[in-house]
Amino acid sequence: MLISQRSKETIDACRFCWMCRHVCPIGNATGQERNTARARALTLSLVERGAAPLTDVIDNVYECALCGGCTNNCMTGWDPVKFTKEVRLEAIQNGEAPEYINKLLDNIEAAGNVYGITETAAEITNLISALPTQADTLLYLGTDVRCKNPAYAVDAAAVLQKAGVTFTVLKDEPDSGAALEFLAGEAEETRQTAEACAKVLGGYKKVIVLDPADAKIMKHEYREWDVAPDCEIVTFTKLLSGLIADGTLVPQKLPVKAAYQDAFALVRDLDEVEDPRVIMNACTNLTEMLLNRKEMIWGGNTLMTEYMPDVIRLVAKNRWANAAHIGAKLLVVASPSEYVALASVKPEDMELMSVPELVLASL
Ligand code: SF4
Numbered sequence: 144m145l146i147s148q149r150s151k152e153t154i155d156a157c158r159f160c161w162m163c164r165h166v167c168p169i170g171n172a173t174g175q176e177r178n179t180a181r182a183r184a185l186t187l188s189l190v191e192r193g194a195a196p197l198t199d200v201i202d203n204v205y206e207c208a209l210c211g212g213c214t215n216n217c218m219t220g221w222d223p224v225k226f227t228k229e230v231r232l233e234a235i236q237n238g239e240a241p242e243y244i245n246k247l248l249d250n251i252e253a254a255g256n257v258y259g260i261t262e263t264a265a266e267i268t269n270l271i272s273a274l275p276t277q278a279d280t281l282l283y284l285g286t287d288v289r290c291k292n293p294a295y296a297v298d299a300a301a302v303l304q305k306a307g308v309t310f311t312v313l314k315d316e317p318d319s320g321a322a323l324e325f326l327a328g329e330a331e332e333t334r335q336t337a338e339a340c341a342k343v344l345g346g347y348k349k350v351i352v353l354d355p356a357d358a359k360i361m362k363h364e365y366r367e368w369d370v371a372p373d374c375e376i377v378t379f380t381k382l383l384s385g386l387i388a389d390g391t392l393v394p395q396k397l398p399v400k401a402a403y404q405d406a407f408a409l410v411r412d413l414d415e416v417e418d419p420r421v422i423m424n425a426c427t428n429l430t431e432m433l434l435n436r437k438e439m440i441w442g443g444n445t446l447m448t449e450y451m452p453d454v455i456r457l458v459a460k461n462r463w464a465n466a467a468h469i470g471a472k473l474l475v476v477a478s479p480s481e482y483v484a485l486a487s488v489k490p491e492d493m494e495l496m497s498v499p500e501l502v503l504a505s506l
C-alpha cells in the first residue's frame with residue numbers, strides 16, 4: 144500500500160494488545176473483534192504483505208467512526224485513525240472503495256452534500272430570511288445541521304439573539320469538507336473543498352461553528368493544508384460558555400438529573416473539555432457519564448447511518464444505556480449529527496436535548 148511509513152509502522156505494531164477495545168463504540172455495538180483497532184491493523188498488515196487484497200477488508204476500514212477513542216487510549220502512542228484515513232484514500236484512488244461509499248461521494252459531487260439533498264429545509268430558509276444579510280459574524284451551520292437537523296440551527300440562532308449577538312447565516316453555505324475528509328481522507332478534492340470554504344469564511348471577522356466536526360477540520364486540517372482563513376473561528380459551545388461566564392446569559396437551573404454526551408471532536412481534537420460543562424452546570428444538574436471527557440464513547444452520527452444504520456442504532460442504544468446507568472433523565476448533546484442518531488432510539492422514559500435547546504429552556 145502507498146500509505147505513510149508511520150501508518151505502516153502502526154499496522155505492524157498495533158496488533159499485540161486490546162487495551163483500547165473497551166472504548167470502541169463500533170466494537171462494543173457489534174461485539175465483533177474485527178471492529179477493533181487491533182483487528183483492523185492485523186487485516187491491513189495482511190494486505191501490506193500481499194496476503195489479501197484490499198477489497199477483502201475495505202468494508203471493515205469504513206466501519207470505523209474515526210472517533211479517536213483508540214488513539215486516545217493507546218499507551219504506546221499509535222494512531223489507528225491515521226492509517227484508516229490513509230487506506231480510505233488509497234482505496235478511492237485505486238477504485239477499490241465499496242459501492243455504497245462511491246454513492247456518497249457521488250452525492251457530494253452532484254448535490255454538494257453527502258446525503259444528496261437538493262432542497263433547503265424550510266426552517267433554514269425562514270431563519271435566513273429573518274437575519275441580516277450582512278454582518279461581521281457568520282453562524283456556520285454545516286451540512287449535517289442543514290440536511291438532517293435544522294431545528295439545531297433555529298435553536299442556536301435564538302440563543303445568540305437572546306445574547307444580543309448580531310450575525311448572519313449563508314443561504315449558499317459552502318461545505319466544510321468534513322464528510323469528504325471522513326470518506327476519502329486528505330484527497331485533492333477534500334483540499335479543494337476546504338480551500339473554497341475557507342475563502343468564504345475569510346470574508347468575516349468571526350465565524351461561530353455549530354458542528355464540532357466542522358470546527359475540527361477548520362481549526363486543524365485547514366491549518367495543516369495552509370488554507371486557514373484570516374478570521375476568528377470559535378465553536379458554538381465555547382462562545383456560549385463565555386456568554387454565560389461573563390453574565391450575558393443567565394440561565395436558571397432546570398431541576399433534572401442530566402448527563403452530557405461529549406462530542407469527540409471537541410474533547411479529543413479541539414481540547415474543549417470544560418466549556419460544555421460550564422453550560423451544563425449553569426443550566427442543570429450535571430451527572431457525568433462513567434466514561435466522559437476524552438474517555439467518552441461516541442453515540443453515532445448521520446453519515447454512518449447512511450451505510451450502516453443497524454450498527455449505528457446499536458451504538459446509540461449503548462450510549463442511552465450508559466446514561467440510564469447513572470440515573471440520568473436527560474441527555475444533552477453538542478453534536479447535531481450525534482443528536483439525530485440518539486434521537487432515533489430515545490427511550491420513552493428519558494429526554495434528549497441539544498445544547499442550544501437546553502440553554503433556551505433554561506433562560
Ligand atoms: S491502538 Fe494501541 S491500545 Fe489499541 S490495540 Fe493498538 S496498540 Fe493496543
Ligand code: SF4
Pocket residue numbers: 166167168169170178179180206207208209210211212213214223224
Ligand atoms: S477510531 Fe473509534 S471507531 Fe475507530 S477503531 Fe478507534 S475507537 Fe473504534
